[in-house]
Amino acid sequence: MKTDVVQTEKNGPDVYREDESLRTIEKTVLSEYKYGFVTDIEADEAPKGLNEDTIRFISARKSEPQWMLDWRLKAFRHWEKLATEEPKWANIKYPPINYQDIIYYSAPKQSAKPKSLDEIDPELKRTFEKLGISLEEQKRLTGVAVDAVIDSVSIGTTFKEQLGELGIIFCSMSEAIQEHPDLVKKHLSTVVPITDNYFAALNSAVFSDGSFCYIPKGVRCPMELSTYFRINAENTGQFERTLIVAEEGSYVSYLEGCTAPMRDENQLHAAVVELIAMDNAEIKYSTVQNWYPGDKQGNGGIYNFVTKRGICKGANSKISWTQVETGSAITWKYPSVILKGDNSVGEFYSVAVTNNHQQADTGTKMQHLGKNTRSRIVSKGISAGVSNNSYRGLVHVGKNASNARNFSQCDSLLLGDKCGAHTFPYIEVKNNTAVVEHEATTSKIGEDQIFYCNQRGINTETAVALIINGFAKEVMNQLPMEFAVEAQKLLAISLEGSVG
Amino acid sequence: MLTIKNLHAGIEDKEILNGINLEIKTGEVHAIMGPNGSGKSTLAAVLAGRENYEVTEGTVEYLGKNLLDLAPEERAGEGLFLAFQYPVEIPGLSTTNFIKTAVNEVRKYRGQEPLDAVAFLKLMKEKMKLMNIDQSLLSRSLNEGFSGGEKKRNEIFQMAMLQPKLAVLDETDSGLDIDAIRIVANGVNKFRNKDNAVLVVTHYQRLLDYIIPDFVHVLYNGRIVKSGPKELAFELEEKGYDFIKNEVIEVSGE
Numbered sequence: 001m002k003t004d005v006v007q008t009e010k011n012g013p014d015v016y017r018e019d020e021s022l023r024t025i026e027k028t029v030l031s032e033y034k035y036g037f038v039t040d041i042e043a044d045e046a047p048k049g050l051n052e053d054t055i056r057f058i059s060a061r062k063s064e065p066q067w068m069l070d071w072r073l074k075a076f077r078h079w080e081k082l083a084t085e086e087p088k089w090a091n092i093k094y095p096p097i098n099y100q101d102i103i104y105y106s107a108p109k110q111s112a113k114p115k116s117l118d119e120i121d122p123e124l125k126r127t128f129e130k131l132g133i134s135l136e137e138q139k140r141l142t143g144v145a146v147d148a149v150i151d152s153v154s155i156g157t158t159f160k161e162q163l164g165e166l167g168i169i170f171c172s173m174s175e176a177i178q179e180h181p182d183l184v185k186k187h188l189s190t191v192v193p194i195t196d197n198y199f200a201a202l203n204s205a206v207f208s209d210g211s212f213c214y215i216p217k218g219v220r221c222p223m224e225l226s227t228y229f230r231i232n233a234e235n236t237g238q239f240e241r242t243l244i245v246a247e248e249g250s251y252v253s254y255l256e257g258c259t260a261p262m263r264d265e266n267q268l269h270a271a272v273v274e275l276i277a278m279d280n281a282e283i284k285y286s287t288v289q290n291w292y293p294g295d296k297q298g299n300g301g302i303y304n305f306v307t308k309r310g311i312c313k314g315a316n317s318k319i320s321w322t323q324v325e326t327g328s329a330i331t332w333k334y335p336s337v338i339l340k341g342d343n344s345v346g347e348f349y350s351v352a353v354t355n356n357h358q359q360a361d362t363g364t365k366m367q368h369l370g371k372n373t374r375s376r377i378v379s380k381g382i383s384a385g386v387s388n389n390s391y392r393g394l395v396h397v398g399k400n401a402s403n404a405r406n407f408s409q410c411d412s413l414l415l416g417d418k419c420g421a422h423t424f425p426y427i428e429v430k431n432n433t434a435v436v437e438h439e440a441t442t443s444k445i446g447e448d449q450i451f452y453c454n455q456r457g458i459n460t461e462t463a464v465a466l467i468i469n470g471f472a473k474e475v476m477n478q479l480p481m482e483f484a485v486e487a488q489k490l491l492a493i494s495l496e497g498s499v500g
Numbered sequence: 501m502l503t504i505k506n507l508h509a510g511i512e513d514k515e516i517l518n519g520i521n522l523e524i525k526t527g528e529v530h531a532i533m534g535p536n537g538s539g540k541s542t543l544a545a546v547l548a549g550r551e552n553y554e555v556t557e558g559t560v561e562y563l564g565k566n567l568l569d570l571a572p573e574e575r576a577g578e579g580l581f582l583a584f585q586y587p588v589e590i591p592g593l594s595t596t597n598f599i600k601t602a603v604n605e606v607r608k609y610r611g612q613e614p615l616d617a618v619a620f621l622k623l624m625k626e627k628m629k630l631m632n633i634d635q636s637l638l639s640r641s642l643n644e645g646f647s648g649g650e651k652k653r654n655e656i657f658q659m660a661m662l663q664p665k666l667a668v669l670d671e672t673d674s675g676l677d678i679d680a681i682r683i684v685a686n687g688v689n690k691f692r693n694k695d696n697a698v699l700v701v702t703h704y705q706r707l708l709d710y711i712i713p714d715f716v717h718v719l720y721n722g723r724i725v726k727s728g729p730k731e732l733a734f735e736l737e738e739k740g741y742d743f744i745k746n747e748v749i750e751v752s753g754e
Contacts, residue, residue: 466590470593
C-alpha cells in the first residue's frame with residue numbers, strides 16, 4: 001500500500017514571474033457555465049424531508065408494486081441505521097448535508113403520461129434541445145438512442161421500437177419495474193447491495209429514475225444507448241438508478257450526460273449504476289459529467305456522490321468504464337469492476353478536471369477473482385484554480401485469481417500553483433502469480449509550451465486546449481466518436497481562464 | 501523588412517542586449533555570430549516576443565509595423581517565424597494536428613479561409629518531400645522522444661509549412677551531426693527566395709558553409725561589434741572569438 005501526495009504551494013523565487021503569466025492567461029477568456037438556465041415548468045413534488053412517508057409517496061407516485069416498496073423501505077431502514085456513518089474518508093471537505101432539507105421527488109407536471117414522443121410537453125422538448133439533445137428521432141444523431149431524465153422522472157426514450165425488434169429493452173427504470181418486473185427483481189442490487197454504503201442505501205430508498213438496458217443473448221446493440229440527466233427543480237436531489245444487463249455474447253455501448261442550472265445552494269446527485277456482463281459479453285459505459293460546478297468563489301454546485309459497479313459474471317466478459325468528469329462541486333465516484341469470470345477484462349479510463357473550488361476524489365476498484373483476469377486503469381487528473389483532485393484506486397487480487405494482470409497509470413497535470421493533485425493507490429495481492437504495475441506522473445503546463453504554440457500563431461486559449469487534449473488523449477480515444485468532439489470542447493471550456 | 505534601432509533588452513533587471521542596430525532587407529540572409537552569453541538567443545527571443553524579456557529602449561520596425569506592440573501569435577500571423585534552439589515537447593498532441601492548427605490560425609489572422617483536410621494534406625505531402633521528412637514522424641506526439649536531429653528538421657518543416665516572411669533560426673545547428681546539418685541547411689536554402697529573409701543565429705561557422713549569408717554580424721556583450729560579408733565568418737572560425745574581444749578592448753581603450 002502506498003500513498004503519494006503532491007501538493008503545490010505558493011512559494012519559491014519564481015512566484016512573481018509565474019503570477020504575471022497566470023494573469024495574462026487568465027485574461028484570455030472568462031467562461032461561463034453554458035447550461036445554467038432553469039426551465040419554468042410546474043412540478044409535482046414530495047414535501048421536503050425524508051421519512052417512511054416520503055418513500056411511500058415516491059413509490060405511490062410511480063404506482064410501484066408492493067415488492068418494490070418493501071425493498072425501498074428495507075433500504076431506508078438500513079440507511080437510518082447508518083445515519084451517523086456518512087463516509088468521511090474521502091479527500092473532500094463540505095459542510096454536513098441536512099437530509100431533511102431536500103426534496104426527494106420532483107416531476108414536471110404532465111396532464112397524462114405521454115404515450116409517444118410527440119406527446120411530450122413542448123417546453124420539456126425545448127429544454128433538451130437547448131442542451132443539444134433532440135428528442136425527435138429523425139433529428140437525432142444516427143445511431144444514438146436517448147432516454148431523457150429530468151429531475152425524478154424519465155420523459156421519453158427514443159428508438160424504443162427499433163431496439164425492441166432485436167429484443168433489446170431500453171427504457172426508464174420506472175417503466176422497467178412495471179413492464180419487466182422479473183428482470184428487475186432478478187438483477188437489481190445484485191452488484192451494489194442496498195447495504196453497500198451510505199449513499200447506496202440512500203439511493204435505494206429514494207431512487208427516482210434512470211435507465212434500464214437489457215441486451216439479449218448474442219445481440220450486438222446496433223446503436224449507442226444514452227441517458228441524459230438534467231436537474232431542473234430547486235432544493236431537490238436526484239437519485240439516478242441505472243441497470244444494464246448484457247446476456248451471453250452480447251455487446252452494448254452506453255453513454256450518460258448530465259447538466260444542471262446554476263444555483264447558490266448545493267444540490268445532491270446520488271446515483272447507483274449496476275452493470276452485469278455474462279459469458280463473452282461486453283459493456284462499454286461512458287460518462288460525460290458536466291453538472292454545475294459552482295461559481296468561482298465556490299458557492300453552489302452539485303454534490304455528485306455516485307456508486308458505480310459492474311460485474312464480469314461470465315467467462316471472457318469485458319466491462320469498460322470511461323469517464324470525463326468536468327462538472328460538480330464535489331465528485332465522489334469509483335466506477336469498479338468485479339472480475340469474477342475467468343479471462344474477464346476490466347478497464348477504467350478517466351479524465352477528471354477540477355477548477356476554481358471544485359473537489360474530486362475519484363478512481364476505481366478492480367477486484368480480480370477469476371483466473372487470467374486482466375484490468376487496465378488510465379487516470380488523468382487535471383487541477384486548476386484552488387481545486388483539489390485525488391485519484392483513489394484499489395487493485396485487489398484474490399487468492400484464486402491466478403495469473404491476474406493489472407496495469408495502472410495515473411497522471412496529474414497542474415495548472416497554476418494553488419491547486420492540489422493527490423494519488424492514493426491501494427494494491428492488495430493474495431496470489432503470487434499476479435502481475436501488478438503502477439505508474440504515476442505529475443506535470444505542469446509550461447510557459448515554454450504555451451510560448452511555442454504562440455510563436456506558431458496559436459493563441460493561448462487554443463494552446464491550452466491543445467495541451468490538455470493531448471494530455472487526456474488516451475482516455476478521449478475511448479469515447480464513442482459521436483461524443484469525443486463534444487467532450488474535447490468541454491475540457492477546454494472547463495479550464496478556460498485558469499492556466500499558468 | 502526589419503529595422504532594429506538601439507535595442508536594449510534584458511531579463512529580471514539584467515540587461516543583455518545593449519543597443520542593437522540591424523537592418524534586414526527582403527531577399528537577404530543575415531548571420532549573427534557570437535560567443536556564448538553574447539545575447540544571440542535573447543535577440544531571437546525578443547523578436548519572437550517571449551514574455552519574460554523586457555525591452556527597455558529602442559525600436560523594432562517590421563514590415564512597417566511596430567513589432568514590439570504585437571503579441572507573439574500576432575507576430576507569427578505577420579509572418580515572423582522562430583526555429584527554436586530547444587523545441588518544446590507536447591505529449592499526446594500529434595505533430596500533424598499541431599501544424600494544422602498553426603497553419604489555420606495564421607490563415608485566420610490573415611483573413612483567409614482555413615485549409616480543409618484535403619488541401620492541408622496535399623500541402624504537407626509536398627513539403628515533406630522537400631524537407632525529406634517521414635510521415636511516421638508527423639503522426640507522433642509533438643517533439644516527444646524525437647532525436648535532436650528530428651526536432652530541428654521538424655522546426656524547418658514547420659517553417660516550410662507556414663511560409664513566413666522572416667525566419668529566425670536560433671542555433672539550429674547545435675547538437676547536430678554533419679549529415680543533419682546538411683539536411684536542415686538544404687531545407688532553408690529551398691525556402692529562401694527574393695520575397696523573404698532569413699536571420700541565422702549561430703555559434704559556429706560550419707552551418708554557414710551550407711547556408712551562405714549575405715551579411716555576417718558579430719554580437720558581443722549585447723552589441724553588434726563587427727559586420728561584414730560572408731568572409732567574416734571564415735575569419736572568425738580561423739581566429740576565434742578572442743580576436744573580436746581584443747579588437748573591442750582596443751577600440752574602447754582608445
